Amino acid sequence: MQRNFEKIVTVCPYCGSGCQIEFTVDKEANRIIEAKGAPGRTNEGRLCLKGFYGWDYLNDPQILTRRITSPMIRKGGKGSPLEPVSWEEAIQYTAERLQAIIKEYGPDAVMGAGSARGPGNEAGYMTQKFMRAVVGTNNVDHCARICHAASVAGLKQTIGEGAMSLSVPEIEDAEVILNIGYNGATSHPIVARRIVKAKAKGAKIICADPQISETARIADIHLQQKGGTNLLLLNALAYTIVDEGLVDEDFIKNHVNGYEEFAPKLAKYAPEAVASKVGVSAQQIREAARLYASSKHSVILWGMGITQFSQGVDCVAACSNLAMLTGNYGHYATGVGPVRGQNNVQGTCDMGLLPNEYPGYQDVTQADIRKKFETAWGVELSPTVGLKLTQVPEKVLEEADPKKQIHAYYIIGEDPAQSDPHLEELREALQKIDFIIVQDIFMNRTSEYADVILPATAWGEHDAIYTCCDRGFQRVRKVIEPPAGVKTDWEILCLLATAMGYPMHYNNTQEIWDEMRSLAPKFAGATYEKIEALGSVQWPCYEESMDDKGTMYLHKDGQFATADGRGNLVFNEYQPVKEEVDDEYPLSFCTVREVGHYSARTMTGNCRMLRQLEDEPGWIAMNPKDCESLGIEQGDLVRVRSRRGSLITRCLPTERAKEGATYMTYQWWIGACNELTNGVLDPKSKTPEYKYCACRVEKLDNQ
Numbered sequence: 010m011q012r013n014f015e016k017i018v019t020v021c022p023y024c025g026s027g028c029q030i031e032f033t034v035d036k037e038a039n040r041i042i043e044a045k046g047a048p049g050r051t052n053e054g055r056l057c058l059k060g061f062y063g064w065d066y067l068n069d070p071q072i073l074t075r076r077i078t079s080p081m082i083r084k085g086g087k088g089s090p091l092e093p094v095s096w097e098e099a100i101q102y103t104a105e106r107l108q109a110i111i112k113e114y115g116p117d118a119v120m121g122a123g124s125a126r127g128p129g130n131e132a133g134y135m136t137q138k139f140m141r142a143v144v145g146t147n148n149v150d151h152c153a154r155i156c157h158a159a160s161v162a163g164l165k166q167t168i169g170e171g172a173m174s175l176s177v178p179e180i181e182d183a184e185v186i187l188n189i190g191y192n193g194a195t196s197h198p199i200v201a202r203r204i205v206k207a208k209a210k211g212a213k214i215i216c217a218d219p220q221i222s223e224t225a226r227i228a229d230i231h232l233q234q235k236g237g238t239n240l241l242l243l244n245a246l247a248y249t250i251v252d253e254g255l256v257d258e259d260f261i262k263n264h265v266n267g268y269e270e271f272a273p274k275l276a277k278y279a280p281e282a283v284a285s286k287v288g289v290s291a292q293q294i295r296e297a298a299r300l301y302a303s304s305k306h307s308v309i310l311w312g313m314g315i316t317q318f319s320q321g322v323d324c325v326a327a328c329s330n331l332a333m334l335t336g337n338y339g340h341y342a343t344g345v346g347p348v349r350g351q352n353n354v355q356g357t358c359d360m361g362l363l364p365n366e367y368p369g370y371q372d373v374t375q376a377d378i379r380k381k382f383e384t385a386w387g388v389e390l391s392p393t394v395g396l397k398l399t400q401v402p403e404k405v406l407e408e409a410d411p412k413k414q415i416h417a418y419y420i421i422g423e424d425p426a427q428s429d430p431h432l433e434e435l436r437e438a439l440q441k442i443d444f445i446i447v448q449d450i451f452m453n454r455t456s457e458y459a460d461v462i463l464p465a466t467a468w469g470e471h472d473a474i475y476t477c478c479d480r481g482f483q484r485v486r487k488v489i490e491p492p493a494g495v496k497t498d499w500e501i502l503c504l505l506a507t508a509m510g511y512p513m514h515y516n517n518t519q520e521i522w523d524e525m526r527s528l529a530p531k532f533a534g535a536t537y538e539k540i541e542a543l544g545s546v547q548w549p550c551y552e553e554s555m556d557d558k559g560t561m562y563l564h565k566d567g568q569f570a571t572a573d574g575r576g577n578l579v580f581n582e583y584q585p586v587k588e589e590v591d592d593e594y595p596l597s598f599c600t601v602r603e604v605g606h607y608s609a610r611t612m613t614g615n616c617r618m619l620r621q622l623e624d625e626p627g628w629i630a631m632n633p634k635d636c637e638s639l640g641i642e643q644g645d646l647v648r649v650r651s652r653r654g655s656l657i658t659r660c661l662p663t664e665r666a667k668e669g670a671t672y673m674t675y676q677w678w679i680g681a682c683n684e685l686t687n688g689v690l691d692p693k694s695k696t697p698e699y700k701y702c703a704c705r706v707e708k709l710d711n712q
């Protein structure tokens with residue numbers, strides 16, 4: 010009998026590249042048959058291995074038995090088992106517990122963490138609306154806090170808009186690419202492909218990275234700096250541009266504030282003065298600066314190798330300074346690219362899952378903006394900026410006043426007990442929080458601490474819009490029917506809001522999207538129909554008419570998104586990392602990614618093919634000379650210790666690692682590297698210093 014196969018195009022859920030996938034689906038059997046690349050704006054029909062193989066958790070009968078398909082409650086309180094209950098009971102119980110906490114301690118005793126992964130923009134909008142309009146707090150945040158919050162803050166200071174200024178396709182037409190703290194080959198393989206294409210077209214590549222990454226291998230200049238020296242290096246590049254007369258004076262005069270005050274402050278960052286600390290030669294720094302300044306099509310790409318430091322915001326501002334000094338903003342194939350990691354982390358920021366901004370980056374402290382949302386939502390809103398995700402442990406463990414503590418934590422599609430730094434401290438905080446709601450597709454590490462579990466649909470089981478790393482809205486489509494018993498994230502939020510006395514009802518995601526558009530001018534023109542017709546619409550898009558197709562690159566002709574339309578040069582002094590190596594902990598420790606897996610592996614760890622490709626529970630990459638001096642060989646079990654914890658893993662000697670440096674992925678449950686990481690935060694963005702702490706490695710006896 011002929012089976013009825015359907016083709017459905019959607020967007021990959023595994024990174025900000027935003028690749029479009031065409032699925033062949035057996036609708037009768039409710040099964041995906043195969044995936045192939047669809048010709049999307051960013052991916053041109055290509056996929057990486059996660060796009061090809063990252064969906065069988067939706068199909069695999071064995072894996073499906075692990076899905077959560079019923080709400081659960083710990084009826085006997087903390088320490089008692091989770092028991093399946095009906096949706097009615099779960100919603101009523103959750104609503105009553107939240108209301109009791111709000112009554113006793115006030116709305117700011119509740120924290121909400123939204124998801125930058127599967128749920129999508131509409132669920133993101135609903136999450137922040139629930140926290141603001143129903144709970145009554147701006148305590149809402151998401152995982153951008155632990156990755157690119159520094160990019161948003163650093164770019165806002167300098168150019169007024171915290172997003173990638175250029176588009177993914179423009180990267181291949183750059184003439185010079187300065188790639189710093191970014192290993193696209195593991196984090197965004199299809200964006201990395203544009204770097205390779207640029208190289209093939211003749212672009213010059215500068216790669217600043219302590220590791221010999223894939224980009225370093227094709228670089229014309231590899232600045233193999235010491236870990237934690239980003240700002241020294243960036244200030245030295247700025248110094249050289251000023252010192253050697255490479256500044257675009259017209260651009261500065263017409264479009265940038267602060268040059269007269271900025272330039273003299275660079276005096277102590279001459280390459281000759283800082284090169285030994287950076288770990289590269291002064292000549293290399295000068296050559297890199299000359300190369301970067303030699304083109305009006307120079308692009309800077311960065312990832313978490315600059316943002317996950319206690320000076321992440323300052324480093325981002327320093328990148329933006331370089332682009333302003335050389336006039337590399339505001340035209341085709343130039344600008345800056347903070348390449349956002351998760352598939353929808355840009356979108357989750359867009360939707361206002363931030364403690365200081367409503368959807369569309371509108372300030373919660375501004376009375377006229379707040380009034381607009383109060384009128385639309387029919388409630389009075391809090392004028393106080395909320396708590397950031399990474400402040401939860403201190404608000405639980407260090408705050409003495411119960412009225413100022415966090416007593417309830419609503420966690421949607423996140424696994425902080427795996428992904429946050431300094432896990433011992435975080436676990437202590439989670440144990441103390443009175444009421445934790447986990448809304449997810451599988452049980453994860455955080456579920457151990459949950460009082461209520463609410464089962465949600467997975468990517469592939471609902472409609473949505475994601476925003477990819479270059480501000481592109483794209484339609485995400487339901488591919489198969491979800492298992493019985495689960496609900497979409499936005500439906501769960503509606504049920505909960507209604508049970509708490511704030512009726513919310515929407516018939517579909519488009520109704521939510523249209524409400525959001527009516528309140529966020531930057532996104533107002535991006536209708537479902539337009540996104541459907543064009544495949545992708547990059548914000549800002551102000552008008553609904555098809556004449557407004559969105560915006561390929563920002564800051565056209567040097568018109569920045571600041572109050573006076575001019576960029577601001579922002580100088581910051583370099584400070585060392587917060588935990589240096591010493592005799593007791595002589596090696597540096599840095600978290601990295603593995604190309605076959607994603608985030609805390611909730612999804613990719615449940616994909617058979619991806620597990621087969623990389624199913625060793627973690628490793629620590631080290632330079633062979635360090636291995637030799639410690640008497641350890643490839644595959645040996647080792648204990649890795651930091652001042653905060655320890656773990657066991659296997660040794661992977663590799664020339665990629667600089668001497669004295671070690672690297673581990675954060676994606677494994679066994680030997681989770683966040684047992685080691687330092688929870689110290691950037692004071693401006695509250696992003697943790699995941700990328701540098703001190704450790705020691707010991708060979709385990711009895712191998």
Ligand code: SF4
Pocket residue numbers: 021022023024025026027028052055056057058059060061197198199200
């Ligand atoms: Fe998916 Fe990213 Fe791979 Fe594209 S590059 S297929 S979006 S994981």
